[in-house]
Amino acid sequence: MSDKKLILVVDDDPDLVESLSMKLESENFRVAKAYDGMEGWDEIKKERPALIILDVMMPRKDGYTLCNEIKNSEEYKGIVVVLLTAVADAINSTNYTHMGGKTTLADDFVPKPIDLDKLMEIVKDNLQ
């Protein structure tokens, strides 16, 4: 069993998933990939990652919904969730109300376009 921590990347932009995966692997993490919220939930049950990098706007199940499902689950609420959002300018708390009253319980967020180095810092900080 590898002692590298597993990060799940969930985004409907395959190029961004690939870009993040390459960066995370170069930083010695293992990576699992999913391309929407439903696939993401399947991966969580299958792989139980240490941290999830989760896009907000996705088909079938959006990032807010998946994040809240994780955080409301006894089994998975310990998984760190970092939200990727293109509308982060107005956010100053991770327990915020947005998108017509939706609240998310994410541990952290990163605005898009991502500063990859900053994201790596956030990932490492949250996994300590």
Next chain:
Amino acid sequence: MRMKNACSEEIGKMKIGGLKLSEELVQYNLYRNLPTDLALLPFFRSFAENRINLTFLSLRNSKTASVSSFCISLTDFAQVEELVKSKVSAECRLKVIAPVGTITVFPHNHSFTMLGRVISIFGKARIPIHALCTSLSSLAINTDYQHLEQAVEELEKILDLPLNHAPFRSELDQKVICQ
């Protein structure tokens, strides 16, 4: 990190993350028998000014000729026709193919095995490839829109999709969120 063991992939189905189908598109092929030159630039400028999105581009400039293919949404066709007519020069030859559709397969893992098998399956099934291009993760292939479903059936013979795969076509509700 790239897969280094592409050659050892099984001869069976190759596992992929997903497959997407585009809306109806129009493909323009532009041929120009002149040395290296960005013959497309006037078109690009004009499309940008008119807020027309290019969904696909593939170009090759050599010492003797410039060949390029680009796609726009079918909904922009009438406007683009007008713009193209006013921009196309005497030394350019233009071919329009419509409607076409783009099949996007991801991730390709930079694998010649996957690329070769996909090209082969199109050849065997006699499904035309009007253009193809790779992105960081995806292999995008343009074919006749009417052939998209057949192309998916053929690809499913060699590609293993996730069980809980998203629909191939997405219904988009686009909103301007920053202007």
Next chain:
Amino acid sequence: MVETAAVYWESKVRIYGFREKIGLSLFTIIFPMNRLDYWGTHIQTMAEEEGVFDLVFSQEMVGECIQLGMVFEENAGGFHRQLLERAAKNEDQTSLTGTLPVEMLSFHGPHFQDRYGIASAAFDALEKADFEVLASGCTGTSVYIVLPENIARPAVEHLTKTFIIPQADHSL
């Protein structure tokens, strides 16, 4: 369920950053469309010797032919070049051209597939600086540009004036 896509306009386009790769080879094969299966089979064997591609693109040519371009890092023994030369040798209406070394720059950004003006911004900047573009491919959210030797670095420096790579102010 309806998916919501963000469509937005920026006066200066934000991207995730540039990638450069040097010491690459660009091979272009022109062959009849009815030989797709033949070439597909040969391309599969390029996976040997740890072969991987960096960019692949194609266009239709006159006379029911296809032009297939492949950019990759050749191994020292020239295995992949020899493989392509052998495959092209006795084929009708087929030509193989190698251009090397070439360099490649790439970048991608959020929702590039839904946005206008990206290609114009990139190629305008390169044309104004008189950089020769050998090939390009844009699909998904990626833009790839193949350039002659020693051009990728100055091209990236030039494009940095056109596109923004944000340094996030993350103050939680």
